[in-house]
Amino acid sequence: MAQAAMSPTGIDLSGNPRRRRKETLIRRVFQAAAVVSVVVSAAIVFSLVGRAGYFLAQVDLATLIAPSDGWFPRRGSFDVMTIFAGTLLVSGIGMLVAAPLGLGAAIYLSEYARPRVRRYLKPILEILAGVPSVVLGFFAITWITPQIVERIVPGAQFFNMAAAGIAVGILITPLVAAVAEDAFRSVPQSLREASYGMGARKRSTTLNVVVPAAVSGVVASLILALSRAIGETMIVAIASGATGGSAFTLDPAAPGQTMTAAMTALAIGSDQVRGSEGTFESLYFIGLLLFLITLALNVISDRFVRRVRQKY
């Protein structure tokens, strides 16, 4: 190597060996830090798979998809469809709230707001993003249920999936807005100018040029938000599934159990799970399901984000 580093003029350019060793050492330390993230992923899979396998070995697999039983871990009814339906219902309501609010805010900030206005309005969404989910859970039962849900559906129950869904929607609105706004802003100015040059107005330019050009980013923001909604725990644990178990239900005005709420109930033992073999391990089984679902959604959303980056 020393030979190769000799320059034509005969001066050794390989540098001080001590300085080079130090460089290599520092590089190794940084590399080790990056590898920690891989270790974390391995630890997650390790934690979930073993216990989930133990659970599957203990229970009768037929009970996992028997909607008549509902989700009552203490009694040995592990109907996954019940908590899956609850999760879909709550996230669906959340998306109905977050998609129009988040996308509307994103279009306004990106296309309409003047830089000064944007400077003052954008922090609103960022502050909203900083509200902890446990606070939104409390807000769901103290305000959303009495002021909104009970007005739309008289006779709605105190704990209900509609309130949880709306609160989840509030939680993910800033996420939709942030990712979608990035997508709209990455649409090149020349496309807008071409549209104006043809005599199009601002609204037609926005709807017919900017939004279609950024559609991958919009889809990515919605998938990412759906993933977050599915994984959201405290809001549903407080506002819809405060009990340990639930029968199969699709009524938004009634309490219901989601995957994450069922996990919380198992974790804090609010339904006194110590009964049969493998009852507590169902926690890891749902955890694994949740991990796989959100992983799939994140991978898809990442694909869409990349597509925007590549295009422009």
Next chain:
Amino acid sequence: MAIAAKGPRTSDVVAQQLRGRSTDVKGIIFQAALLFALLLSLLILLVLIADVARGGLGVFQERGGEFLRGRLTVVSPTTAGVGQGIVGSLLLLIFVVLMAFPVGVAAAIYLEEYASDTRFNRFIDVNIRNLAGVPSIVYGLLGLVIFVQVLAPLTGGKTVMAGGLTLAILVLPIVIITSMEALRAVPDSIREAGFGVGATRWEVIRSHVLPAAAPGILTGTVLSISRAIGETAPLLVVGATTGLLATGGRGFFESFREGYTALPVVVFRWTSLPNEDFRALTSAAIIVLLIMTLSANAIAIILRNRYERKW
């Protein structure tokens, strides 16, 4: 000239044609709807704060600082307080700051400054993005198996240390991603200037890149602190106490291996009580929690607005 003065000038006609057309009603409605979507978020935020303030400010007027020092109890609303919750949350943050920040910034430096575009490095990058999307309760399961059970001899089971390490791992991907973005924003010309005068890669990073990226990195870390303060679900799984806590009264470092509670866990515990007296206490605890998280967020926004620069 006399001819031109007879009729209206062409440019005037064109200007009038362009200006004087019917107002774009649909466009105005569209813009108003968009603004409404944005302002509705603001409205929700205001209603939420008003709702919590109306419920909780009374507690501060009656009890004042005593509420901030009080203990976590679920039986006597007159003596219950958030003291243990605040202390617990701050102890957890020590782990986040000491573990997640150095590792996170170092990983970001490796990925942005050192890593070549190999298959393994791309895998690390994708892996970190996916870790950021893993639901927080799954991190709780990780903590329960690894820190509470496997590493029990080190952490002592369901202790501050186990909870703190779990939160540190939870925010690690956020710290890495925001730090990477901050590093990426530093233009290559800055680095090339350093290399040009004979500096090694690490010398360039230390003297040129890091100072330029510091505000961005700081913004990301402050945001992750806010996230860590508000996280509840993983702490419930790794066993933050929801009942009474024994007062250790031992040294600072021994407290890392004792049971604990955290402010959001206190909020959750009180929220699930049917007792009406605790409703006001919950609101008061939420005020304390919101002051902690939202001030962290506000600091991050101010930092970014002040130091954001275009190269």
